[in-house]
Amino acid sequence: MMRMNYYPPCPEPEKVNGLTNHSDPSALTILLQLNEQHGLQIRKDGMWVPVKPLPNAFIVNVGDILEIITNGTYRSVEHRATVNCEKERLSFATFYSPREDAVIGPSPPLITDQTPPQFKSIRVHQYFKDFFARKLEGKSNRDNMKIEHPN
Ligand SMILES: O=C(O)CCC(=O)C(=O)O
Numbered sequence: 001m002m003r004m005n006y007y008p009p010c011p012e013p014e015k016v017n018g019l020t021n022h023s024d025p026s027a028l029t030i031l032l033q034l035n036e037q038h039g040l041q042i043r044k045d046g047m048w049v050p051v052k053p054l055p056n057a058f059i060v061n062v063g064d065i066l067e068i069i070t071n072g073t074y075r076s077v078e079h080r081a082t083v084n085c086e087k088e089r090l091s092f093a094t095f096y097s098p099r100e101d102a103v104i105g106p107s108p109p110l111i112t113d114q115t116p117p118q119f120k121s122i123r124v125h126q127y128f129k130d131f132f133a134r135k136l137e138g139k140s141n142r143d144n145m146k147i148e149h150p151n
């Protein structure tokens with residue numbers, strides 16, 4: 001799936017979100033910041049860190065599916081987009097995910113007594129149906145896939 005994002009300039013940029021904080025539901029996202037305008041930020045240790053646009057460079061984001069398949073070893077990155085008052089910003093995201101009839105869940109070789117499955121297994125089609133039915137909000141999609149362990 002591909003998405004083009006257009007963020008018009010805004011006279012009061014601190015009052016709006018360009019794109020609310022979220023992690024991508026995909027396995028991997030390849031992102032191009034088209035016109036080299038700042039705006040993308042990632043959450044690291046609770047802080048929002050700007051990602052500087054580099055000419056002719058892609059950004060590769062780990063998405064929730066990769067977090068689920070690796071049973072939490074690779075963690076999806078929470079990110080958001082801000083707007084600025086001078087110039088429009090454009091980005092182009094390509095989302096990579098397994099085919100619709102595949103089942104995603106923690107990879108069996110990664111499951112041991114010490115590392116029980118952290119996530120449910122689900123068909124990709126249902127996973128995206130659930131994703132689009134919910135509000136985009138932080139890592140809520142990943143959280144929704146978690147299983148509770150009685151310890
Ligand atoms: O505009 C950006 O840099 C981020 C876009 C994004 O996070 C998305 O399309 O999922």
Ligand SMILES: [Fe+2]
Pocket residue numbers: 022023024079
């Ligand atoms: Fe995103």
